[in-house]
Amino acid sequence: MAATSASPSLPRPGGVWLAFSSNRLSWVGLALLIAIVLIAIGAPLIAPHDPLEQSIIARLEPPSAQFLLGTDNYGRDVLSRLIYGSRISLVVGSVAILIAMTIGCTIGIIAGYLGGLFDQLMMGLLDVMLAFPTLLLGLMIAAMLGASLENLVIAIAVTEIAPFARVARAPTIALKQQDFVVAGRALGFGPIRIMGIHILPNLVSDIVVMSSLWMASAIRTEASLSFIGLGVPPPTPTWGSMIREGFENILDAWWLAVFPSLAILLTVLALNLLGDALRDAIDPKLRGE
Amino acid sequence: MIRFAIERFLLAIPTLFVMLTAIFVLVRLVPGDAASVILGDQATEASLRALRGRLGLDQPLHVQYLSFLGEVLTGNLGHSLSSGRSVVQEVLVVLPYTIELTLVSIVIGVALGLPLGIAAAVGRNGWIDYVSRLVSLIGLSFPAFVSGILMLIVFAIQLGWFPVLNSNSGDPLERLRNLALPAFNLGLIMMAYVMRVTRSSMLGVLGEDYIRTARAKGVRPMRLILRHSLRNALIPVVTVVGLYFGTLIGNSVLTEIIFNRPGLGKLILGALNSRDYTLLEGLMIIFAICVIIVNTLTDITYGLIDPRVKHK
Numbered sequence: 001m002a003a004t005s006a007s008p009s010l011p012r013p014g015g016v017w018l019a020f021s022s023n024r025l026s027w028v029g030l031a032l033l034i035a036i037v038l039i040a041i042g043a044p045l046i047a048p049h050d051p052l053e054q055s056i057i058a059r060l061e062p063p064s065a066q067f068l069l070g071t072d073n074y075g076r077d078v079l080s081r082l083i084y085g086s087r088i089s090l091v092v093g094s095v096a097i098l099i100a101m102t103i104g105c106t107i108g109i110i111a112g113y114l115g116g117l118f119d120q121l122m123m124g125l126l127d128v129m130l131a132f133p134t135l136l137l138g139l140m141i142a143a144m145l146g147a148s149l150e151n152l153v154i155a156i157a158v159t160e161i162a163p164f165a166r167v168a169r170a171p172t173i174a175l176k177q178q179d180f181v182v183a184g185r186a187l188g189f190g191p192i193r194i195m196g197i198h199i200l201p202n203l204v205s206d207i208v209v210m211s212s213l214w215m216a217s218a219i220r221t222e223a224s225l226s227f228i229g230l231g232v233p234p235p236t237p238t239w240g241s242m243i244r245e246g247f248e249n250i251l252d253a254w255w256l257a258v259f260p261s262l263a264i265l266l267t268v269l270a271l272n273l274l275g276d277a278l279r280d281a282i283d284p285k286l287r288g289e
Numbered sequence: 290m291i292r293f294a295i296e297r298f299l300l301a302i303p304t305l306f307v308m309l310t311a312i313f314v315l316v317r318l319v320p321g322d323a324a325s326v327i328l329g330d331q332a333t334e335a336s337l338r339a340l341r342g343r344l345g346l347d348q349p350l351h352v353q354y355l356s357f358l359g360e361v362l363t364g365n366l367g368h369s370l371s372s373g374r375s376v377v378q379e380v381l382v383v384l385p386y387t388i389e390l391t392l393v394s395i396v397i398g399v400a401l402g403l404p405l406g407i408a409a410a411v412g413r414n415g416w417i418d419y420v421s422r423l424v425s426l427i428g429l430s431f432p433a434f435v436s437g438i439l440m441l442i443v444f445a446i447q448l449g450w451f452p453v454l455n456s457n458s459g460d461p462l463e464r465l466r467n468l469a470l471p472a473f474n475l476g477l478i479m480m481a482y483v484m485r486v487t488r489s490s491m492l493g494v495l496g497e498d499y500i501r502t503a504r505a506k507g508v509r510p511m512r513l514i515l516r517h518s519l520r521n522a523l524i525p526v527v528t529v530v531g532l533y534f535g536t537l538i539g540n541s542v543l544t545e546i547i548f549n550r551p552g553l554g555k556l557i558l559g560a561l562n563s564r565d566y567t568l569l570e571g572l573m574i575i576f577a578i579c580v581i582i583v584n585t586l587t588d589i590t591y592g593l594i595d596p597r598v599k600h601k
Binding site for chain 1: 303304307308312315316318350423425426429430431433434438439441442447532535536540557558561562569573576577580
């Protein structure tokens with residue numbers, strides 16, 4: 001079936017790679033992201049100190065040879081906490097996005113495939129969710145459920161469902177009129193088989209691109225909620241809560257807030273650079289074909 | 290035009306209804322129930338029952354739902370558990386500060402973002418295009434509290450140009466100094482959004498046939514850009530400004546906390562810290578109504594810019 005490889009929204013893979021690899025910024029984003037993931041995985045090997053070890057004599061020390069990025073109010077090493085903090089950001093970001101992707105895409109594909117009243121209802125509901133401020137929705141859910149790692153993931157996942165549903169729905173509507181789907185129906189395949197085996201694989205590239213952009217947003221939301229005090233409870237180091245603690249000592253120890261701020265900025269920027277480059281690469285209009 | 294506007298407002302009613310229902314469900318999702326969360330672990334059975342009675346939690350769900358809707362429609366959002374004042378009162382006290390901050394930041398964002406976006410589109414792939422694209426990507430990557438803290442450290446603490454703590458002085462000049470950093474913090478993030486959309490929207494319009502025709506018949510470049518292209522390129526920009534409103538509210542909450550400004554942000558934080566669930570619920574309802582009003586106004590603005598939208 002030739003239609004599978006020549007569906008309207010998907011360019012040839014080789015062209016995508018060429019467009020992606022010739023964009024210099026995409027390499028910067030990819031390199032940054034790989035570095036951050038490696039740091040998160042190798043945290044116990046890289047961190048110079050125990051991130052939870054307190055010291056009364058070494059409180060609020062400025063950056064020095066022993067503590068490269070200084071120490072916090074409890075005498076804990078900022079660099080080590082920063083290194084371990086990357087784990088929370090990446091885990092919360094990726095798990096929340098995986099959940100949002102699964103639920104969102106399922107809703108989007110079913111709504112697009114079935115159409116009719118179900119489609120209208122779901123899309124109306126999702127429009128409402130899209131209109132509501134992400135941070136406030138997350139804040140409300142996290143506040144109602146209580147501060148914990150699981151609840152944080154749930155809160156962020158809920159806020160990201162709507163965009164995934166929209167990304168999955170539009171191409172589904174185009175794909176369901178394609179010959180290979182019509183043929184599948186004629187052969188007596190059930191709707192679940194058609195949606196799962198014939199439609200879903202055609203959406204993967206769109207969804208992957210969205211994921212890296214929305215993961216940037218998820219990490220931003222996680223940091224913001226942690227900063228407000230709704231994140232993973234202490235003493236676990238997270239970048240948002242480190243900034244919160246640094247903010248309380250901002251007049252005496254500026255480094256406490258600055259370094260985790262830069263860490264968040266770099267991570268989100270890396271994901272945005274990568275996502276932007278991927279999006280430009282798979283969008284034939286932007287590639288100038 | 291008036292008929293179009295009325296139609297849009299009528300269409301907003303079901304949306305409002307769904308949002309209110311969602312908020313109602315969310316508040317009832319609290320593990321245990323709101324009363325036990327508010328009073329904590331040590332609460333006695335009698336005090337729990339008393340609070341449940343006060344909050345109406347002992348009624349069957351459908352009765353709770355109907356009285357919830359009835360009270361929202363009559364403008365009664367309940368009373369703050371910690372201060373005892375009505376939620377509407379609490380909000381009205383701080384609302385002017387938040388409105389002032391958001392409006393000034395929108396002006397900053399549009400005033401900087403629009404010309405930059407136009408310049409980037411006109412000089413596509415030139416240096417100004419690359420610089421403004423990179424700047425906007427960095428702007429999009431900043432959580433509002435991160436940029437706020439960095440600005441606070443650099444411009445208020447290290448350079449001392451602006452006050453660190455918001456002083457509540459009546460002097461207009463002092464007021465402006467207080468407003469400058471938070472407004473720029475929100476404004477620069479908004480600039481990034483506006484610049485991006487203006488650029489891509491202008492690129493689309495500049496490729497149209499009628500622009501080529503206008504250029505061929507000798508329309509001067511300035512007039513070509515401002516009169517022939519910009520008006521058509523503005524629709525997506527208006528959408529973004531409208532859609533951005535939700536993000537702006539979220540960001541203003543963080544910004545108010547950082548710069549210690551009175552406003553809705555500090556009200557939310559206070560409600561969170563004192564587990565004031567009625568205040569939180571009331572604030573969510575007010576946000577939902579604001580978002581719907583702004584979305585509807587955005588829709589109506591399309592009609593003003595592009596007469597075709599009205600007749601669809």
